[in-house]
Amino acid sequence: MVKKIVLQNGLTVVTQRLKGYKSVSVGVWVKAGSSFESQSDNGMAHFIEHMVFKGTRNRSAAQIAIEIDAVGGEMNAFTAKECTCFYTKTLSGDLDLALDLLSDMMLNPTFDPDHIELEKTVIQDEINMYEDASEEIANDLIHEVLYGDHPLSLPVLGTKESVSKFNQVSVFDFFNRFYRANNMVLSIAGDFDPEQIESQVTKYFERIPEKLDLSLKTIPSPTQNWTYGFKQKDFEQVQVVIAFPGIPFDHKMSYNMSLLNQFLGGSNSSMLFQEVRENLGLTYSIFSEPTFYDEIGMLEISFGVSKEKMSETLSAIISVILELKSRIFTDQEIEHGKNHLKGSFVLGMEGSDQYMDFIGRIELFAHKEKNMDEMLAKIEETSLIGMKKLIEHCFSTGNFAMAFVGDVTESEVKTYYNKMKTALD
Numbered sequence: 001m002v003k004k005i006v007l008q009n010g011l012t013v014v015t016q017r018l019k020g021y022k023s024v025s026v027g028v029w030v031k032a033g034s035s036f037e038s039q040s041d042n043g044m045a046h047f048i049e050h051m052v053f054k055g056t057r058n059r060s061a062a063q064i065a066i067e068i069d070a071v072g073g074e075m076n077a078f079t080a081k082e083c084t085c086f087y088t089k090t091l092s093g094d095l096d097l098a099l100d101l102l103s104d105m106m107l108n109p110t111f112d113p114d115h116i117e118l119e120k121t122v123i124q125d126e127i128n129m130y131e132d133a134s135e136e137i138a139n140d141l142i143h144e145v146l147y148g149d150h151p152l153s154l155p156v157l158g159t160k161e162s163v164s165k166f167n168q169v170s171v172f173d174f175f176n177r178f179y180r181a182n183n184m185v186l187s188i189a190g191d192f193d194p195e196q197i198e199s200q201v202t203k204y205f206e207r208i209p210e211k212l213d214l215s216l217k218t219i220p221s222p223t224q225n226w227t228y229g230f231k232q233k234d235f236e237q238v239q240v241v242i243a244f245p246g247i248p249f250d251h252k253m254s255y256n257m258s259l260l261n262q263f264l265g266g267s268n269s270s271m272l273f274q275e276v277r278e279n280l281g282l283t284y285s286i287f288s289e290p291t292f293y294d295e296i297g298m299l300e301i302s303f304g305v306s307k308e309k310m311s312e313t314l315s316a317i318i319s320v321i322l323e324l325k326s327r328i329f330t331d332q333e334i335e336h337g338k339n340h341l342k343g344s345f346v347l348g349m350e351g352s353d354q355y356m357d358f359i360g361r362i363e364l365f366a367h368k369e370k371n372m373d374e375m376l377a378k379i380e381e382t383s384l385i386g387m388k389k390l391i392e393h394c395f396s397t398g399n400f401a402m403a404f405v406g407d408v409t410e411s412e413v414k415t416y417y418n419k420m421k422t423a424l425d
Contacts, residue, residue, distance in 0.1 A: 009182070023190050034155060051119060
């Protein structure tokens with residue numbers, strides 16, 4: 001059972017004790033990502049994710065690494081559009097060390113100017129690396145196309161130009177605005193003493209300050225632009241993302257969206273995979289996935305294909321979508337989809353780190369206490385009626401956006417877009 005504690009400074013702590021486990025995972029979630037940035041500070045959330053590992057007033061970067069390595073533990077972090085997460089996984093007896101390390105990084109980063117200059121080079125190299133990854137470029141591009149001037153369009157890594165201007169003052173300014181107790185969630189899952197956990201987290205995290213005026217997101221709600229974009233790259237294949245209207249993270253139909261995705265392109269037995277890859281042999285990789293944000297969402301189809309097979313592949317995708325809209329699914333097919341979702345969900349929760357991620361993410365975005373049994377019950381409640389409503393929402397408005405990365409011209413991209421527009425309107 002998930003239990004929630006709110007410390008006096010406003011920090012929300014969610015815990016789930018897992019019987020039979022010998023590990024414990026801790027995550028510090030901060031509601032800060034590229035969707036809270038501007039053009040000038042784009043990439044700052046990701047930059048800070050790197051910088052807190054570079055040393056605190058109590059530990060050098062080497063000491064942080066040595067202490068977690070000394071107990072065989074793991075420590076890492078990631079930044080997304082709407083959050084940053086720092087996490088550890090250790091034996092249960094090393095929970096105090098994990099809490100000590102994570103709280104030290106949240107309370108006492110130095111953001112040394114010399115380290116900042118070094119890390120700029122590292123992240124600019126990371127940006128260069130992403131410029132060679134067609135799927136990453138296409139993902140960033142579909143966000144640029146869809147969200148225009150809204151911060152959701154900004155890349156998580158930032159740009160080489162924006163990162164080059166970071167300094168100690170700007171880093172501390174962003175950190176002090178977002179790394180506040182009432183803009184954070186602490187999630188703990190695994191083997192721990194439930195009688196001691198509140199005093200443990202209070203000991204290490206009660207000094208994180210609260211922000212009294214937490215008016216962090218003053219930007220307007222995002223809207224979506226149904227158009228197309230492209231980037232010319234000398235790649236052997238053209239990487240394509242097609243985005244349709246979706247739903248936000250905590251929408252009541254989110255489980256039905258997962259069921260719809262299962263049939264469309266979310267597995268090897270899906271309609272897209274079976275038709276485009278298995279039956280026609282047009283591409284090695286094609287899949288669909290829903291993307292959920294706090295206020296908005298999309299359903300994406302992603303694939304890479306040779307330019308010569310582009311038109312045939314788009315025709316096949318159009319055929320699958322039209323079939324999806326008219327298909328009468330049997331009770332057995334719906335049950336198959338539900339069982340797949342339940343099995344994937346349970347198998348994906350085999351470790352304390354997966355539970356930590358699950359309960360932390362739910363608390364940060366949904367503001368609800370949920371557990372595995374409740375999630376499985378929600379999957380069981382999905383229905384053909386609910387899925388049909390989402391098919392109507394996603395595919396019956398004629399709204400979609402496309403992003404192309406590869407050896408394509410604007411006239412070719414426009415032709416591809418109009419081909420789909422004519423077929424789906």
